[in-house]
Amino acid sequence: MANWGMVIDLDKCVGCQACSLACKAENNVPHGSPHEQKRHHDIYWHKVIAATEGEYPSVNTQIIPMPCMHCDHPPCVNVCPSKATYKRSDGIVMQNFRRCIGCRYCIVACPYGARNFNFKDQVDEEYQRPDLPEDLGLSNEGHIGPWPYPHRTRGVVEKCTYCFHRVDQALENGEEVGSKLDGHHGVLPACVEACPTEARYFGDLDEPESAVSKLLASRTYIKLREEMATSPKTTYLPR
């Protein structure tokens, strides 16, 4: 079983937001409104944040793309009273909307702000995705619950899935998954595929020959909030 992880090169990233937009399109994530943004009710499975330090003229802004960290020890899973969020054996932290009771403990527990509560029914017919089947019908171990994205469920918590549907389908079809350093990539999550600077890499952390393993072996890397012992599998290569 693979151990999926993502590596993001902060030296290449320029904060263009192609990742966030590709994610919205791929996963049918609804757009927000000014009012929702003010109240932090708008949904992003992926967002790009900017953190600035220093004083003029010695300023430094880090632009940090934030998908789910898919922690090895996910605090969201620990606190979920209904076992709606769980870690698959390939390391992807999932959310089962059928089980979710909307208590939002996991949102509080997540140190990365990776989780969103869905406050509304999707109103914009235009952006629905009729192409997404209601269930992938995959036998892949650990996959339970409906495939929810064509129509969204109000009152549940949503999050990034590392585009598990792409990964699972590729494995079913016997396709390769993950980034390659020579540019001939296998199937990738939407955000990784869309990145115009190729700052993002996806692959099997347990496979020493994968692009992600090689990058982590060759450069210093950081994991966000390591002190919380979450062991994130989304890793950053600093500038």
Add this chain to the structure above:
Amino acid sequence: MSQAATDKPGSPEPKRSNGFRISRRAFLGVSGAAAAVVLAVVLALKRPKLAEPVETQTDSVVAKQDLIPTSCLNCPTRCAILVRKVETTAGKTKVVKISGNSASTYSEGKCCSRSHVGLQVLYNPDRFPHPLVRKAGTEKGRAVDYDNDFEEEDWGGALDRIAERLTSPDKLLILQGLNTTSNEDLIRRFALAYGTQNLFDEEGLETAADRKGKMLADGRSDSGYEMVSEDGTSTKYILAFSSGIVESERPLARNLRLWGKLRRELPNKTKVVSFDPRYSVTASRADEWLPINPGSEGALAMAIAHVILSEGLHDADFTNDHTEGFNGYSTLARTQRFSPESVSEISGVPADTIRRVAREFAQSKPAVAWSGEAATSWPYGTLASHAIYCLNALVGSIDVPGGIVYQQQPPYAAMPTEGLAITDTGITFREMADLLREGAIDTAIGFNSNLIMSVPESKEDGKWDKVLKNLFYVHIGPARSEMAAYADIILPACTYLEDWGYESAIPGSGYAEARIKQPVIEPRDGSRPTARILFDLATRTPLSAPLSPIESNSEAFAEDFAKYRTAPLMGWDDFKDSGVWKGSSYSYRNFAFGTDSGKFEFHSDHLERLLNVGLPGEGTDYPLKLAIYRPVLEIRSGSQNFPWAQEMYLVMHGRGWRNLVEINRETAHEHGIGEGDELVIESTYGEIEGEARVLEGMRPGVVTIATGQGHFASGRFADGMGMNPNDVIGTEYDEESGQPSFFATRVSIRKA
């Protein structure tokens, strides 16, 4: 709960008016049960669809899906894209995803964030459903009410009305916003056939001065920064003069892809130094940010030339063999006034730093000096552009791998010129402004025009507002926009995802690349391709020459024209399948300059004007300098009615749905302004209001505001959000190119 809380052993019995006794346990039990009932009711009422979607979804199974190659048009880069379209068993067709096309080597199969917004361009809820004609007596401009001010008209009737107005070529103005290359070719041909000189390309508002300054030097209008050549040679040093290379500078997707390469994929990392008043995304990603006074870019370029020439670091082979006017330029640059010490006072960059950067720049080959819009949108913009461009020649970066290259064009089929009324068309911004002021124009046709949002003094009752209200204006574009608010007739052109055409790669790669435009779906709501509209208009107007170079008819013309023009490239079906045609590899060192001397010309006349930089400072009524910038998610087609782009608008500030008044912390403190305050920004031309953003990454004395907001007639996701900084910017022209100088306006700020 307070009653139950006091009901504990030993406490005095609480006073109860109705004598009803209840224990804490019973109360909790009852209230819990009641809450459960309420919750169940609420859930039952509010979530009636809990089980339903699964059933409805079973109808929506993909029957067929296609990946259609076409090209983007959300900015002038026009990247090749693949569009995923699905048809469900329920008979619904939906365009669901846009991604890059790997057949395009120009940006290595990548597209930027703007491309993804294409879905919302196509499904924009505020598109025009049919041609509209303004009712008599209704008010144009900000007061527009699309639902009541216009009445529906059929296509034939609307076109007839326009044709009636086309009686005098001198009185017609054609405004060209962002259009497909093939449509641009047709618009130009329409102007030539009809015989009007008055064609204004709105791209000139941003690039005219920059292009003119470069043309002065090499006589070419197609120079670009290659960055990485096909053989892998990369630029080693980039000197960015207020240039948003990874934010707004075209060709954006190519810049982004190559930025990734330059930073980490090649053996030697490229050094990037950014001179910019603002800590832009590019400055923050660069190795060094050197904050400068706005407008001092040209002077800085001369100071760098001063150091290079004084220390003999220039590429003497190139300057001896391929240049003209070098001695005069060299003498001028080496004068005391362009010394690092003198320019340091103007620019705010320490003299030692200027020296160090100049040496690094001259000694890392190939190196390029990249001028941005903020460096050249000044009254002396052409000179600034020329001064910066000359640095490339000094270090021999002209027509070499990784340096400046000249873009080749795809060999499209020729269009016959016999019978055209005139042979050349096109006017500068200044010429257009003069014509309108003199009242020489009575009718205007705008193709995706965005004029009122992008000119200086764009405010209500401003110069342009009045001019546009007095014109008979025909707006051709897919959706609501500010220009449509001034229209007498609106013709709904289809979006780029429903259109036929071809696109040429813009300067950057050297080698030519053409991309197809083909409809992903049939034009929605009966909108029509721009080509068809022009064809129909041409057949109705007594023109001296036909628009079409081929036999065709109204309905088939858009496709026929694209097919005819691209026939020399490759077979039409192959082109439709791959979406991209690529020309042969670029050959370097041709030095084919278009100047009179046939050489690269250094001009030294008037360059001392670059030293007349107005510094921010107290002692005037307007102590601050206002600068604008274009964030990556400003969709360049003029509309911003796209919620995905709106909600992520300012990545550096984590804010969307607005723009902000960005000021340095010290400056804000001096004016008693705090983060989030509502401000009034005032110039001699007017006032706007906006929210303060106090930050460290800004030169003191400078205020910057992102463009792209402040819409008033674009639709539900754009109107009333943020402000348009152009409202308070004054019209001053660049002498040579007639481009307005957007950065020369002084402002004051105060709390609202």
